[in-house]
Amino acid sequence: MSSTSAPxxxxxxxxxxxxxxxxRELARWGWRQLTSMRTAxxxxxxxxxxxxxxxxxxxxxxxxxxxxxxxEAHTTLTPIYEKLGLFNVYSTPWFAAIYLLLMVxxxxxxxxxxxxxxxxxxxQPPATPAKLTRLPDSAxxxxxxxxxxxxxxxxxxxxxxxIRKADPDGSGDSVSAEKGYLREAGNLIFHxxxxxxxxxxxxxxxxxxxxxVIVLVGEExxxxxxxxxxxxxxxxxxxxxxxxxxxxxxxxxxxxEWLTSGAGAGTAxxxxxxxxxxxxxSDEKRYDLRVNHPLTIGGxxxxxxxxxxxxxxxxxxxxGNVAYSGPTIFLPQSRxxxxxxxxxxxxxxPEELGFQGLFYPFEGTVDGEPVNLMGDIGDGxxxxxxxxxxxxxxxxxxxxxSVYSLDTSKANxxxxxxxxxAFNLRLGDTVELPDGLGSVSFDDVQQWNRVQISKSPGKEWxxxxxxxxxxGLLGSLFIRSRRVWVxxxxxxxxxxxxxxxxxxxxxxxxxxxxxDLVETLRGARTQEEKDV
Amino acid sequence: MSDHTxxxxxxxxxxxxxxxxxxxxxxxxxxxxxWQSRARSAVAAKELVGxxxxxxxxxxxxxxxDAVREQRAALFGRLSLLLTAIAVACHFVGLVGRGMxxxxxxxxxxNMYEFTISGSFVVAAAYVALHRKLKxxxxxxxxxxxxxxxxxxxxxxxxxxxxxxxxxxxxxxxVIHVVAAIIATGGFTLGGIASAAYLLKNRFPDAALLxxxxxxxxxxxxxxxxxxxxFPVWTFGVLISGPIWAHDAWGSYWNWDPKEVWAxxxxxxYAGYLHARATAGWKGKKAAxxxxxxxxxxxxxxxxxxxxxxxxxxxYAAPAAxxxxxxxxxx
Ligand code: HEM
Numbered sequence: 001m002s003s004t005s006a007p008x009x010x011x012x013x014x015x016x017x018x019x020x021x022x023x024r025e026l027a028r029w030g031w032r033q034l035t036s037m038r039t040a041x042x043x044x045x046x047x048x049x050x051x052x053x054x055x056x057x058x059x060x061x062x063x064x065x066x067x068x069x070x071x072e073a074h075t076t077l078t079p080i081y082e083k084l085g086l087f088n089v090y091s092t093p094w095f096a097a098i099y100l101l102l103m104v105x106x107x108x109x110x111x112x113x114x115x116x117x118x119x120x121x122x123x124q125p126p127a128t129p130a131k132l133t134r135l136p137d138s139a140x141x142x143x144x145x146x147x148x149x150x151x152x153x154x155x156x157x158x159x160x161x162x163i164r165k166a167d168p169d170g171s172g173d174s175v176s177a178e179k180g181y182l183r184e185a186g187n188l189i190f191h192x193x194x195x196x197x198x199x200x201x202x203x204x205x206x207x208x209x210x211x212x213v214i215v216l217v218g219e220e221x222x223x224x225x226x227x228x229x230x231x232x233x234x235x236x237x238x239x240x241x242x243x244x245x246x247x248x249x250x251x252x253x254x255x256x257e258w259l260t261s262g263a264g265a266g267t268a269x270x271x272x273x274x275x276x277x278x279x280x281x282s283d284e285k286r287y288d289l290r291v292n293h294p295l296t297i298g299g300x301x302x303x304x305x306x307x308x309x310x311x312x313x314x315x316x317x318x319x320g321n322v323a324y325s326g327p328t329i330f331l332p333q334s335r336x337x338x339x340x341x342x343x344x345x346x347x348x349x350p351e352e353l354g355f356q357g358l359f360y361p362f363e364g365t366v367d368g369e370p371v372n373l374m375g376d377i378g379d380g381x382x383x384x385x386x387x388x389x390x391x392x393x394x395x396x397x398x399x400x401x402s403v404y405s406l407d408t409s410k411a412n413x414x415x416x417x418x419x420x421x422a423f424n425l426r427l428g429d430t431v432e433l434p435d436g437l438g439s440v441s442f443d444d445v446q447q448w449n450r451v452q453i454s455k456s457p458g459k460e461w462x463x464x465x466x467x468x469x470x471x472g473l474l475g476s477l478f479i480r481s482r483r484v485w486v487x488x489x490x491x492x493x494x495x496x497x498x499x500x501x502x503x504x505x506x507x508x509x510x511x512x513x514x515x516d517l518v519e520t521l522r523g524a525r526t527q528e529e530k531d532v
Numbered sequence: 533m534s535d536h537t538x539x540x541x542x543x544x545x546x547x548x549x550x551x552x553x554x555x556x557x558x559x560x561x562x563x564x565x566x567w568q569s570r571a572r573s574a575v576a577a578k579e580l581v582g583x584x585x586x587x588x589x590x591x592x593x594x595x596x597x598d599a600v601r602e603q604r605a606a607l608f609g610r611l612s613l614l615l616t617a618i619a620v621a622c623h624f625v626g627l628v629g630r631g632m633x634x635x636x637x638x639x640x641x642x643n644m645y646e647f648t649i650s651g652s653f654v655v656a657a658a659y660v661a662l663h664r665k666l667k668x669x670x671x672x673x674x675x676x677x678x679x680x681x682x683x684x685x686x687x688x689x690x691x692x693x694x695x696x697x698x699x700x701x702x703x704x705x706x707v708i709h710v711v712a713a714i715i716a717t718g719g720f721t722l723g724g725i726a727s728a729a730y731l732l733k734n735r736f737p738d739a740a741l742l743x744x745x746x747x748x749x750x751x752x753x754x755x756x757x758x759x760x761x762x763f764p765v766w767t768f769g770v771l772i773s774g775p776i777w778a779h780d781a782w783g784s785y786w787n788w789d790p791k792e793v794w795a796x797x798x799x800x801x802y803a804g805y806l807h808a809r810a811t812a813g814w815k816g817k818k819a820a821x822x823x824x825x826x827x828x829x830x831x832x833x834x835x836x837x838x839x840x841x842x843x844x845x846x847x848y849a850a851p852a853a854x855x856x857x858x859x860x861x862x863x
Contacts, residue, residue: 041807048800055790292703303783452783477760
């Protein structure tokens with residue numbers, strides 16, 4: 001259109017410079033391109049392609065530890081990847097560009113179709129085409145019935161179709177029928193629901209948050225929903241700390257069932273944390289927090305994710321003072337809760353003391369090697385703590401350190417005696433450290449739960465959106481939309497009946513529809529003949 | 533029956549199913565070769581006639597032979613279907629046995645072995661179920677070959693003893709989510725077979741080997757109908773029940789976990805397939821290619837992600853192994 005209209009316009013209105021016109025035309029052309037089906041298709045495939053890297057490269061938002069490890073291992077690629085945002089694919093501008101374009105395209109495509117649809121809903125089926133037998137799926141036969149009879153029978157046979165009212169000019173030699181109007185409605189609902197889903201999802205990721213915290217089981221411990229209490233915390237860019245719902249809880253007791261036989265022996269199931277919580281100013285309530293059964297407080301969900309042991313360890317230094325004491329969280333390394341943990345006593349004197357090692361909830365010996373048989377601590381008689389000891393500088397001045405790792409680069413290892421490297425303690429044991437540096441004791445075992453707390457506003461809307469989308473999809477895929485025409489005309493030797501059908505949905509078997517209709521119309525006649 | 537007996541029964545039923553699938557495959561191949569030689573003889577007859585040979589002599593002979601071939605094809609086609617149905621029944625016993633062998637009893641979807649035997653079961657069962665409605669007889673060797681190979685890979689490479697489900701898997705959403713995912717996977721696989729056949733037939737329209745395969749419009753229609761069935765099931769399984777369960781089990785309904793990302797990719801590609809069929813210039817061949825890309829992403833997700841990605845929460849209950857560094861620190 002640009003080649004013809006541009007010169008025309010110039011003639012009519014030479015005040016306007018051609019450049020302006022072209023820009024407008026370009027915009028219109030661009031809009032039409034963007035809202036075309038082909039563009040939608042290409043954008044869809046592009047979206048699929050763009051989602052790939054995020055599943056192969058560790059993502060900060062999914063597993064930041066993995067992402068950091070990856071960064072350390074690939075020093076040349078990392079700066080390039082950082083620039084491209086490959087550690088945060090799903091929040092990069094280029095990823096957003098694709099889905100926003102898709103959404104614009106969707107709106108641009110759907111709104112005009114809604115308008116067309118609104119008209120079509122009220123319109124009559126189209127007039128019967130002149131040459132029915134030219135259509136791909138058509139049939140014709142000659143009968144000695146009257147045309148009116150045939151058409152009446154056709155109207156009857158086409159029950160469920162919308163039938164065009166006879167033309168006012170009286171050329172009523174045909175029936176034009178259409179059905180499946182709801183198919184397009186389904187299609188429109190489906191596409192509009194996608195927008196609901198996207199908006200709801202975006203709301204969740206912008207205003208939502210997700211944090212984790214390890215809480216010790218027992219009266220004297222607990223959690224209050226404040227930023228400082230979280231071990232890790234991730235939030236959307238529009239989240240504000242005031243959005244944290246006001247609540248607190250304690251875990252009174254934790255229970256797990258241990259499997260003692262079968263292939264799963266030594267592992268646990270049926271986790272149950274007895275929670276006591278208060279929300280805002282309301283009274284204290286109780287809840288059994290289990291896996292797959294989160295607690296919902298206001299808009300916030302509290303989940304039980306993991307559990308483990310916290311051996312109570314006391315370290316005394318060379319002067320007999322308590323340099324460290326308390327339940328120490330050990331992190332499980334396997335499903336039977338063989339766990340790893342660290343103790344740091346930087347104020348011990350004369351030397352800083354540090355320990356790292358494994359906690360065996362139920363230790364046994366296989367071929368002379370100690371192994372952990374199961375995660376159930378039972379009465380504690382098989383629990384063992386196997387710690388490696390270090391003395392000297394724990395390098396705590398160098399900057400923040402994880403409580404779960406020990407920097408041994410400047411420290412020296414200490415051994416209990418010449419033969420062994422680790423201090424092995426059973427519950428209740430105390431072991432002296434060499435050179436009069438003090439002692440370490442294993443006093444008790446407590447349990448901890450790892451709890452995840454999250455809020456994703458708009459999740460109900462997202463669910464509503466996908467559910468509507470599914471409904472619309474079912475309509476758009478399974479409602480058959482087709483037009484059927486029957487024309488009956490008097491010719492030499494009888495009535496010529498022509499039948500044709502057009503499938504508007506793709507995948508429909510219109511040939512069968514035509515055959516069926518022919519059979520019905522002729523069969524109806526045979527029936528009548530018999531009756532006569 | 534004890535759990536152990538159920539486990540043994542399951543293994544034996546799977547083996548039996550494999551053997552019967554193999555027999556069914558042989559029958560299907562005999563049927564195909566009958567069609568193939570008929571197609572060849574039709575071509576040969578045409579050529580002979582074209583060359584001016586006396587038509588009545590040459591035409592009579594191939595006709596008699598053709599009739600025999602046709603009979604043979606029909607016989608072996610029926611036999612193949614019957615054997616497939618028997619194999620599917622054995623396969624089903626194998627699945628039930630897996631679930632009954634666990635204590636407590638459960639659905640047989642706890643690990644890769646169980647997912648794989650369930651997925652291949654759905655492919656074969658859907659083939660038998662839709663055989664009449666969609667005229668799928670031509671698909672027999674493809675479906676049987678696929679099922680047999682997958683079943684063998686599962687038994688040889690993925691077998692694991694029966695174990696209870698981990699806690700996070702212990703939810704009725706597991707049943708809903710996995711049933712939907714497995715049914716859709718079976719459906720997409722059948723649809724993909726039709727699309728692959730479309731591409732082959734499109735490329736080699738006269739190949740005698742493809743004589744048994746229906747014509748292009750019919751292939752396209754079958755492929756679309758199967759995909760149109762599988763797509764909403766996948767939508768429900770992956771975008772509705774999946775997130776609901778993820779919300780309950782992991783605390784957020786969408787985590788961009790690799791398994792989720794690939795399920796989404798698969799969904800988008802199949803949406804692309806449905807669009808491609810409605811777009812001028814993309815109908816037929818290009819749409820079939822998009823469908824096969826979709827199938828590739830589906831199976832990559834099913835198998836590949838478990839091996840290539842360690843960050844997936846969907847690692848099917850594999851316990852985290854202690855790292856070498858940690859083992860070193862003791863003793
Ligand atoms: C988020 C992206 C999109 C998804 C997931 C999606 C998905 C789908 C699906 C599954 C269908 C199949 C329904 C059927 O066969 O009737 C469909 C049809 C359709 N889509 Fe989309 N779509 C998207 C974006 C778009 C856009 C941007 C446009 C417009 C440019 C569009 C226009 C259409 C049209 C016109 C149909 C009907 C095809 C027909 O006539 O059968 N879609 N879409």
